[in-house]
Amino acid sequence: MDIYMKTRKLRADERLPLYQRLREEIQARISSGEWKPDTPIPTEAELTQEYGVAVGTVRKAVDTLVSDGLLQRNQGRGTFVRRPDFESSFLRFFRQTNAAGERIIPEGQVLERRTIVPPEYVSIALGLSAQAEAVYLKRIRRIEGVPMLCEDIWLPYARFHALADIPLQAFGNLLYPFYEQECGQMIAAARESLRVSCADQQTASALEIPQGSPVVIIDRVAQGYDHSPLEYRRSRGGASTFHYQIDIS
Incomplete structure (x- = not known):
């Protein structure tokens, strides 16, 4: 990994502690894609020389990013940009197993894609103006052909316009x-909330369950490495496949 010969200036607010300014600089470089998930960042020695600190x-700047879940230390290998495992969320909440009882990740299929002005609650969650457009995806997730989850997904058009013309099968x-x-x-991160409701006609049809059946609804707002909201996702699954477990000690 190259060591910079010139000292790089910290661009964050000079009123902040030095380690916090460095933390924000590292986070900005991750957010820009300069350092990608599953790849190592420069060593402490390289960052010390690069920034003249x-x-x-x-170490303190990196420690805070490790605590926040953006970085991960791998013994003997260095410090890596962490890629969160978002699929584990659904594996925690839904019994996703095949005929042999093995836990598997459902197959996802995008059924519909439109560019629309999203509902107000979605616009607020994504920080969009009242008339700003979003890329909307309607998605179903199946295990061995059986629908497990139906999803409505909204993405800010300004950041995801490239998806507007991609074939659905891609x-x-x-x-x-x-x-x-x-x-x-x-x-980089997401926040989820859960609630229970009854399947309306559209949800019942998608999940192949009787209308009025209990369903669990998971609302997720996903964020980038700069903490900006990037996705609003509403997932619905039949309550009969839902389970919750927590260990308390």
């Missing part, structure tokens, strides 16, 4: 790597 300052089974590949947008 003490090694303790570098969308992969996992959307987050696809966002990164086609739009350069990397998902």
Whole structure:
């Protein structure tokens, strides 16, 4: 990895502590795609030389990013940009197994894609103006042909316009790597909320369950490495496949 010969200036607010300014600089470089998920960032020695700061300052900045889940230390290999495992969320909540009882990730299929002005609650969550457009995706997820989840997904058009003309069959089974590949947008974190409701006609048809059946609804707002909201996703699954477990000690 190259060591810069010139000292790079920290661009963050000079009123902030030095380690926090360095932290924001590292985060900005991750957000821009300069340092990608699953790849190592420069060593402490390299960052010390590059920014002209003490090694303790570098270590503290990196420590905060590790605590926040953006970076991950791998013993003997270095510090890497962390790629979160978002699929584990659904594996926690839904019994996703095949006929042999093995837990598997459902196959996803995008059924519909439109450019629309999203509902108000979606616009607010994504930080969009009232008339700003979003790319809308309607998606179904199946296990061995059986529908498990139906999803409504909204993405800010300004960041995801490249998806507006891509053939539906080109969308992969996992959307987050696809966002990164086609739009350069990397998902770093997400917040989810759960509630229980009854299946309306559209949901019942998609999940092949009786109308009025109980369903679990998971609303997710996913963010980039710069904390900007990038995706609003509403997933619905039959309550009969839902389970919740927590270990308390």
